[in-house]
Each structure stands twice: as C-alpha cells, then as structure tokens.
Amino acid sequence: MPSAPLLLSQAFNGLALGTLLALVASGLTIILGTLGVLNFAHGALFMLGAYAMYVVTAQTGSFFLGILVGAAFMLVVGVVLERGLIRLFYGRPHEDQILVTFGAGIVIVEGVRALFGANTQSVPTPSWGQGIVQLGFLFYPTYRLELIGIVAALLFVLYLILYRTSIGLVVRAGIEDARMVGILGINVRRSFLLVFALGVVAAGVSGMLYAPIVSVEPDMGSSFLVEAFVVIVIGGLGSYPGAVVGGLIAGEIISITSAFNSAYSEVMLYAVMALLLVLRPQGLFGSEGRV
C-alpha cells in the first residue's frame, strides 16, 4: 500500500495530467462535434506545439515568448490544414477522413523527425516555475502546480468562448445539428475553419505547457492522442463539459493507479471506459443517438 504523501502527490499529478488531457480532448471533441471529423493528427499537433516551444526557448530563452509565438504558429498551421486539406473531406465517409488526418499526422511527425532528429530534446522550466512548494506535509514541484492553474484558466477561457459569445453559440448549435444552423442563415463552413483552428491551437498550447516536464520527441503525441480519445468517449462525443470532466477522471485514474502499479495505469483507464460504455454508451455528458 503506497504511503499517504505518495498518494496525495499522485493525486496532484493526476490533476496536472487531467487538466492537460481536458485541454487536448476539448479541441478534439469540438472538432469532432462540429465538423464531424475525428482528427487523428491531434497528437502530432500536440507534439508540434512542444517543438515550437523548444525552438523559441532555445533561441530566446523566453517561455512567455514561446507561448505567444507558438500559439500564433499553431493558428497558422490550423488554418492551412483546414483550408488546404480537411475542408476537402467534409462530405466524405469517415474512413476517408480518418485516413487523411492519420496521414497528416504521420507527415507532421516524420517532418519533425527529419528536421530535429529522433533524439529527445528538453525545454527548460521557466524561471517562475523553478523549485518546489511545500503544501503542508507534501513537497510539490512549483511548475506542475502552476500548470494546473494555467490550464484551468485556459479551460475557463475556452468555456467563455463557447458559452458567452455568438461564435460559441454557433459552435454549440453546430455540434447538435449543423444542417439546421445552415437553414437558419449561418454559414457553418466558415465557423468550421474557426473551430478547427481553435482545436489545433488548444492541442499545440497543451504541448507547449507540457514540454518542460516531459522529454520532447517526435512520437510524444501518440499516447496523448489515444488518451484524449478515451477522454472524449468517457465524457461524451462532442461535449465540452464532458471533455473537461473526462480529462480529470482519466488523469486521476492514470496517476493514482501508477502509485500502486504503473504497468496497470492504462489498463485501468480502458477498464473504466469499457465499464462506462456498457452502463452509459453515450458517455457522461453525451446525448443519445449523436455522432
């Protein structure tokens, strides 16, 4: 039986991982919900964000600049990808969409490998995230603690965009019934560009924030992609609250299980997903008969 401080520390790790998974998964889920496209390139875009952060911090040493330049870069990537590729596949069968996004993911991963090599790179922890904080009887790395706050703030911004703006209204309606949104005079395709770009930026920024606490390498996104899929299945396809709650649940399951036996953390995650699919196939926040 693991000690109480270890369990507590793992619970915090779960929170850090969970909020990040929530951010990655929310991009995935609003793209799926609105565009109907399952974006298999999402993990590669997460990785691309981490590399953007690596390049900027290596050149300038500024983490803050890394976020700004990185987010702008991801926005451009998102727009180019949607206009140049994804858009051509909206009317196509799901198999085609999966193949094309999967292919785009491979191209991005191999492109990064060709440019930077297969070696792992490291991104330094920003100056304001150095050291450890004492939380009662637990010592916890400062950056990880700050990460929880930063990602929570980003999730809140995403919430405001989705629930307090006209664009968000169109996106939420589009997730339910894109055809009816068009019948009400709204050019849904135009909002598709925005949704896709927003999802790509969310994935990229997650990678940037995560970069200092993991080794940055070309394949780092693949496990995140799979976990993000599990998150949106748990939360309900196309549901933003589902992505957030699902992310937190998945993060805690992985981290707490690791405290007992790390080999079982993923197994436990799939077991919970399987159980949920039996009891509530539409996911926690999903509506029946959708997607």
Added chain:
Amino acid sequence: MSTSLLEVEAINSFYGDSHILFDVSLTVGRNEVVALLGRNGAGKTTTLRTIMGVLAPRSGAIRLDGKPIGGLAPFQIARRGLQLVPEERAIFGQLTVEENLRLAALTAPNAWSLDRVYEFFPRLRERRRSGGRQLSGGEQQMLAIARALIRDAQVILLDEPFEGLAPLIVRDLVRVSRELAAQGRTILVVEQNVVAALSFADRVYVLNNGHMVWEGRPAELRADPALMKAHLGI
C-alpha cells in the same frame, strides 16, 4: 401571376437514385397562404427541402422575388428571407429557448427583438431559460416558428406544423398561422391534417407520387369528395 413571390418551375428532385419529384411547379403569391397536400410519401417534404436548398434539384428553376435561388446553399437562401420550419422542428436541445432565438437572429438584417417574439408566443417567455429538450411538443413547434419570425422571414415554409400535437394546441397554432397570414407574411404549409390546413389556406396544391395533380381553392377541394378520396385518402 406577376405578384408571385415564390415560383417553382418544373423541378426534379432525387434522393440518391430514386426520383422523388417529377416536374413539380407551384407559385406562391405575396401575402398568400398556400397549402401543399398529399398522402404520405407524395413528395411534400421533399418539395419544401428542395426550395430551402437542403436538397439540390437536378433540373428546373426556383425563384424568390424573381431572382433564381436554385443551387444556392440553405444559409444563402435563408438570408434572402425564406425560412423552412422543418417537420422534426430541429430545436437545439442543448441550447435554451432564448439561445435558440438569438442564434436564429444572428444573420437576419431586420431581426425582431426578443420581446416582440415573446408577445407573439407568451409561453416562450415563461420558458426562455429552459433547455430546448425540456420543451413539450407544442412549445417546440412554437419555438420552431418563432425562429422563423425573429428572422423576419418573408416566406415561411411550414412542414407539418400540427403533427403529433393535441387538438387544443393545433387550434392555437392555426390561430397564430392565421395571424401571420393577416400580417402579410407568405406561407407555404405542408400538412396531413387537411381540415386544419384548409381552415387558413387561400389556395391548395395536391401532390401525388411526386406529380402535381391538382390546384384550386379550399372550397373547391371540400366540394369534391372524389378528389379528396383519390389523392388524400379522406
């Protein structure tokens, strides 16, 4: 008729390979209420969907106020003042009543105020914070029509507005439809409930197996039991 606001001329529509509409033509004059009747599967809903641009006609022409709209996307057609209120109502269940209305108003140049819509449907004001999925069938139909009103749609295509509703609510909606017509709105209504539809229509078309088979006044149709039996099964 030079005052026709909506003209449909010999359209042919398909679902995949199956031919649904055969050279269907109709006109709806300004301020006119026209009912499109027919049995199940006669092609009524397909006609409305084709006019709205949800389904592209393979041939034929559709004009709104003299300008061709065939081949345009639904959102472009909606912005020209034509609004389909679909049979399934298509209320956004995750959005509140008020959000449904605000969404509909987004791209309308002369959108009504929420208050004006609520005066028309006081029940919706009471329910404005309720989620769309919590509404009763009658309330959903009110909201579906209200979304067309808030856009200030000039031509409203009503697809089976009374389907599955209690007689009392149907009577209420018929009253609303009459009021809309009296205000000078142009309505093309598809209905299985022939009696209700005839009670407020100026003119009637009858579709059968994708062919337009009859056109006339409600009184003429009522006076012709053989026709009613042959094409409407009444």
